[in-house]
Amino acid sequence: MEKKTKHVLKAIASVFIPGLGQIFNKQFLKALFFFVFFAAFLTIELSSGQYFSEFDPYDKLTEETGALFTDDFAKNFYQMYQFQKSIGEINLPEFEAYYATVSSNGFTMRELIDYTAQDILLASTPRYFLLIDDLVISGSKASTSDTGEINDTDLIIGEDDAAIEAKEFLSIITGVSIFEKNDKEYYRIITGEGESRLVYYVNVNEPSDIIYDVTGYNVSTRTGSLYLEQSTGKIYVRSTKQLSVLETVEYRYTNVADSADYYVTADSLSTIATFKSLVIKGAVVYDNEGTIYVKYMPELSYQMVNGYNKTPFSEYLRNYITKRFRVSTSSYNSTNYNRFLIEVYFSVHPELRNEFESNFYNFFNDRAGFFVKGVWAIITLGTTEKVTYNYKSLHDPLKSVTFTEDGIQYAGVSGILDETPLLGHVSSYLLILGLISTLLMAYFIFAWIWAVRDAYRTSLKYSQTKVYVSDKEWFLEVYSHGFEYIMILPALFVITFISIMPILFGFLIAFSSYSGFDSDTGLFSWVGFYNFTRIFTFGEGIPFAETFWKVFVWTAIWAVFSTATVFFGGMFQALVISSDRVPFKKFWRTLLILPWAVPALISQMAFSIIFSEKGIINSILKNIGFGRTFYEVFQDWGILGVGYNPQTMTFLQKIFYLGFDDIQWFTNANNIWFVRIILIVVNIWLGAPYFMALMTSIMTSIDRTLYEAADIDGASKSQKFRFITFPLIMYSTAPLLVMAFSGNFNNFGVIYFITQGGTGAGDIDTAFAGSTDILISWMYTLTVSKKVYNMASVFSIFIFLIVGSVAAWNYSQTKAFKED
Amino acid sequence: MMLYTIIGIFLAIVLWFTHSSISGQIFEKKGYNKTFGSIIGLIPVFGLIKAFTIESKKELHKGAFRSIIGFKEILMKILTFGQLTLAAGVVLFPILYLVGSSFTNTSELPNTLWPPVMYFQNYTKLFAETKFLIWYKNTFIIAVLSMTLGVIFITGAGYVFARFKFKGKKAGLMGILVLQVFPSFMGLVAMFTLFQVFGLLGKPTALTILYVGGSVPGNIWLIKGYLSQIPKDLDESAMLDGASKSQIFFKIILPLSVPILSFVAVGQFMAPWMDYMLPKYLLDVQLAGEVGTDIVSKQWTLAVGLFSMISNPQTTSYTMFAAGALIVAVPITILYMLFQRYLIEGITAGATKG
Structure with a gap:
């Protein structure tokens, strides 16, 4: 028992400083090896933080607006005041009284600002x-x-x-x-x-x-x-x-x-x-x-008028600043002026100054290093809201205007703003940073655990065998066993930060309030499962629940039918080609496989042109027919050329309604199932050739003797198909069928490039989903143009669960999985 | 009138093929090569006459041709070739239309399958008036980089996963599968933010990182599947001869995996040409301090540029789109057609054998 304690103690030593336990085990090189990890971790943390240097929140203000006038500015101002007073141009006894109370340590800018604020406040009583x-x-x-x-x-x-x-x-x-x-x-x-x-x-x-x-x-x-x-x-x-x-x-x-x-x-x-x-x-x-x-209320400033009243002092000060700006050697510009206004504004509203100082000085955000900040970021997602300081109410007393003094005209300083926005913590940045640092930390923690276990095991082994493994031997062993891990490491790093990290991010925002145009530069927070409850909450706000179920049902129908049509369409075509009647099989196969070889994106875009309202299909139908053109026939039937009116139209007219001026293949808002069926049909062109090609090659590889045996038994053609061809095709294509199902479930291209989501895409009434939108294309709209990130993420988790269960079942059937 | 012409041509083609098919079958019955017979049968009337009159190499029993020229059989033939001709028409229609549009002189949507007068300026205009060349260059650079880096990152890992048993292997493989099931959009926002944090928005080459990263999981499975087919005895005998793991990898496995690596490389090279979502979201961004749509469109890739030609009302030009689309599509199509056997069966093998 006593001996065991020794091993545990060594392990604990390695918990505090990786490598320490190894030193107790007298394995110094190995200790160094582990310590390097620890040192790297500490170095990153300490060098990326500001643990030992001062941090001033006003630096941030300087960065975003401009630097404040220096203290010399205040001193010069007072000198100028004294001079002008001596020649009788100005007399401000209150200012002098104030100066007398503070001047003992020299006149600073902060003191000048405080007096300005005090003076302005006195003149404008709410x-x-x-x-x-x-x-x-x-x-x-x-x-x-x-x-x-x-x-x-x-x-x-x-x-x-x-x-x-x-x-x-x-x-x-x-x-x-x-x-x-x-x-x-x-x-x-x-x-x-x-x-x-x-x-x-x-x-x-x-x-x-x-x-x-x-x-x-x-x-x-x-x-x-x-x-x-x-x-x-x-x-x-x-x-x-x-x-x-x-x-x-x-x-x-x-x-x-x-x-x-x-x-x-x-x-x-x-x-x-x-x-x-x-x-x-x-x-x-x-x-x-x-x-x-x-x-x-002087701080309320309106479009036409400004809040605070000007005072003799404020007027003197602003003219002084104007003059200073007009001196050719002046290094100041309007950003410094804006900063000055913000500072006065802060002194007028001390509560804002306090708020600023506490919000923009956050230990974790501003001083902590990479890893500590990362953990804080994930937990809180930031705490400081972005603010906009609107100091327009100070314009009357302090904004520089053109004035004339001693016959010289001084032009007012231009570029003075009404307000200055200050970016707070940006949750999305923080979450990304948090994920990167946590994932990187996972690697270090792995090394740490390794060190601890090693300390314990080596100690245990020594107590049993009384022999320490030499460092050299150990490194060789690590290398031989570690070969696999070393080879994987680059790929693992790439996967961690480029696959796992974004997906983790996408996953986590489903549990947040990340949504809206402002959220990209502002705060959002964790909301738990709230977003998931919204797909079951009907009749509130944007109709996500209603739309989700509608879109989901259509997505399922789309996935089933588009897969089935493509699969069986391909099989049918393959059977036709493989028939004894058809010579030049290679020619037909090559011709009919073309759509598979043409990049899908191009053909999808081509279809959106071909089937557009003024497209070639419509212009053909407009011009040809048996005697009367197809357009005229459709018009006779009352399904084209008339407005959609559910009251007067018959049932058949309603379900075959084509459009008003032209046939609206993909833009028909009144007959969405027509559009959807057309889409499934067009998809056959895109998808069937692949299955056709696949199946012809499978059919030619089927053992001929099977058919010969069947012939001897007197089997008919259809029996041969049912009992030989079909089972063999299904055996080798079933996994692909499942993959095609998941592919179609997420078939963004067909929906987006051909229909762009269909009618109503982007409308708030349908929660931005169009009539042909499937989950994935709806998600794309939500993410890219509507910025409803959290709901988009909820839907992608949904897609994951559905496609994932299908795929998991599929993979569990493959040999590859069973072997490993 | 036009419709009758079309139907007429259609029927003629169907009869022609039926004719050829019958000839071929008769030639076969008479002991000749079937394809040879079918080719002869492409000559109308003469082919059939030749088929009937040519001397048979085999003894023919009475009514030997009934199974070829019986009424039901002829009807089936007509239906078969009707279907094939129709399918061919449907397949060729959009392709011909696209080719035809690229030679049409109109600012509107071309509404004929083939232009009455050939007009070649769409191609010159494409280079003069749009940023096609820049898009092409952007895409090409991304494609080459992502091919090179993709292959480098994947080879070692794929080899290890195929050949060794080690702790965490199964978990890793399962993890990769799980990753792949997540919809690709899920990471979109994260990538945008990531690019924003590092100032990479609007930089085409930066996309490479995402293409490489995104392809690693899938390709690990692909390479693993391929390498699993190479007998393990090879490694083991090399191991007995004292070769180290890295020697086995470089001297034995790497040369053997050239086919699958080229498959991966081609895949990596192809992906950026036809990807729309990532470049649209990450490159179509007005950068701070830069004004004008001109600069934004310089950052695009081909897919984004092409789609803008038919979706953006201000810059719509269907004929130039067709020209651009063909320039992109023709090489890819030819490549796919040449390697179709390999590609199609490769995918099947990957799916069934792992």
């Missing part, structure tokens, strides 16, 4: 203000010009919270689409994004009245602009209604307080002269029992 009180009528238009002054009637957020709560503010819905029919109006409400996007319509007057379909309704668009009726001081919302595509626009002015009070006019300005448009700064409009309040 509050509710009475619209009427702030109206300044200028010229023909009214506008509110909030100068930052606070009126007695204003309710300041943070100070008057109780008063605000006492008032019941009702948001005035503006700027939404309105659908209208029989005096009933519905707002369109859209919630969610991508797949979970839901559209419904809510009655303007009765929120409980919700509809989902607005067929037959007229569209009217509320622009949401506010109007003041000057004589009464009443406020109206203007909605616009397009009466027809090209013609008149109708305006409707609805009193915000009383929806029964409205005016309808075809022309906004001339008819109601007393109405003045109101341009309201950075605001949401609220209605409190007929009194209109505007909520002034």
Whole structure:
């Protein structure tokens, strides 16, 4: 027992440091051999990470936007301020007071930014203000010009919270689409994004009245602009209604307080002269029992107006920056300006700065090495959402504009953005990286386990035989046994990273929310079996469940029939050729095998041309016939040249409906089974020649004596076929038949190149599947053009299960499998 | 009118072959070579007369020809040749149409089987107006690289799997089978992301990695199947003579596996010509900082380029498509026709014997 402990201890030593156990076994070369693996592992991990160097999340900001102005910039700014103050051009006592508190360690850029933010915030207090009180009528238009002054009637957020709560503010819905029919109006409400996007319509007057379909309704668009009726001081919302595509626009002015009070006019300005448009700064409009309040939130910036108010300091600063940019030696450009704006924005919204600092500094993502990061990536798929910092609300105080000073005109800096997007963690990259690192780690773990087992075994063997195997002998033995593994290793590596890794990735995303156009550059998460439940959940969102079963049934029918027609078509042709009546068998065989030799892609594309609506088949049918052309005959039967009308057409006309102008071989939306049958027929051309060739060669190799014996027994031709030819053909082609079945189940080419999925491909109503789409081509559309990766992956797992069980059964029947 | 002409020609051909077949059978009965008789029978009327009048080498019993020219037999012959002629027509129609289209002068869909006037400019236009040559070059480079690398990666592994018993062999072989059953699209997104991470999108040569990687599993089985047929005694006697495993591999196995390696090589070479999905998804990508469809189409391979000629409404040109398709298809078709026996039976052998 005591002895065993020794071996285990050596093994444990190798667990901690591979090679250590071997040293205890006095096998130093071998120890080195194992240690090399361990060292390589550690080297990769440490050198790919930033374990020992500092990491600053702001570096990322610098990378994506530009560097911040240096501290010298701030110092120069202050010097300039002092100079201009000394000549009496500027005087900002608050700034000086601030400077006095921080200047002891020199003036830094961060301090300048903090002061700028503080100064701007002070001048723009968020509050509710009475619209009427702030109206300044200028010229023909009214506008509110909030100068930052606070009126007695204003309710300041943070100070008057109780008063605000006492008032019941009702948001005035503006700027939404309105659908209208029989005096009933519905707002369109859209919630969610991508797949979970839901559209419904809510009655303007009765929120409980919700509809989902607005067929037959007229569209009217509320622009949401506010109007003041000057004589009464009443406020109206203007909605616009397009009466027809090209013609008149109708305006409707609805009193915000009383929806029964409205005016309808075809022309906004001339008819109601007393109405003045109101341009309201950075605001949401609220209605409190007929009194209109505007909520002034400076950080909300709208198309026409910017949020924060400018201050004397901000104006001085922005002009200073403009001047600096205009100096010929300036090394700054607009990216630095944008960075400056972001930093001020961060100081105005400290919560955003905190969020940024915590989101963009993640130990695993930013500092961990290849392997640790990989494991983290697979488990979490990333944690930081991509963000877009919209700092347009700072444009009024800080955006560079053209100005004149001392008779010199300084042009404003161009290239200043409204917003800067910042890529967060990209889940798809992380998953790929995670899989690569985990798979690579598997190799190292394998070496590790090997080292541990070796330490234990050598020790055990020594205690029994008292002889250590010499290093040299061991290496020779490893080489002779390892020859196989060494030879396989390159192929194994290729398979691991180019076959297994992508398939693993494809497999895993079935369990994720990876879908939608944004998901390629953003986050997705693990959702367990949710996507699998969706193929059993009917009537919700995009109809994946309904479509899946429809497509699945068609795929199965397609696979069975296309395989059967091709197989038996080929067999029939082979029988015909092998008949005694046919001379020049080689000629016929060579001729009829042509379709197999022509690349399938080319012939599939050719068929899509030949059978197109203006294609040659139709033009032939249009021109030939027995007396009357085929087209005319079809038209007489009422299956061509008429619109599809299920009410008036007879059953036969419905099932043989061919199309309107021309025969729609592959585009017939009304008669999808016609299209599908044509597809199966066309596929015979593509597939049967292979089986024909195969079977003729099998038939010629059948032992002649079998037939002679049958002749002696007086067997008829059909008996010879049934009891000799057919069983022998089936014996050698059955595995191929199964393979052909799986091949057709996944026959992307025929479906995609001939029909491109058929009618309705890409429609959201059919979950993007067209009428002829089989699972594989549907998957392709989902992946490539619709980016519904997770559902595509669910379907491919389904295909795998079906094709896999068929193939597994097939392979288990082969000799090769049984031998090994 | 046209339909009657077609039916007339059809019937004439059927009768002609029936005629030839009858002659052949009569010649056979009279002890001559059947094919020789059938060839004579290709000469209308004369052939049949010759068949009846030629001197028999064998003793003929009375009514010997009844089984050849009985009513039922003649009807069967007509049906047989009717079927064969029809099948030949169906087979040739699209091919002829494609060839004919490539010589048609129209910007529309050609709607005659063969053009009234031969027009050869589609071929010159193909090179002048499209990037056909660039696509051809892209595809050719991919094909050569994937052939070379594919064979290098596969040979050793295939040999080991065929010849040795080792731990994990069965699991490995089963694993490979499982991998192959997954639909090929499953890895598509991963490959896209992978290419994106490494900046390989839109780089044709990078596709080689995927063709090589994707083919390894299938080819291991193929080579294993072939090598299993070579008797193991060869290795064993070499082993007794003191040859090492690598010596056996290079001196004995490698020369013997030249046929299967060339099969693999041809397969590897062919694949990129007709693959659409991978190049469409990974090469038809507008790279950052580059503007214009011109640059994107430079990254395509032939399959993507050809399909764009019939699917993209802006660049549709059916006649140029036909010309391009023929340039690609003719060499491949000839190759397939020459090696059909080998290819078809090779696949059968692979499937049944492993």
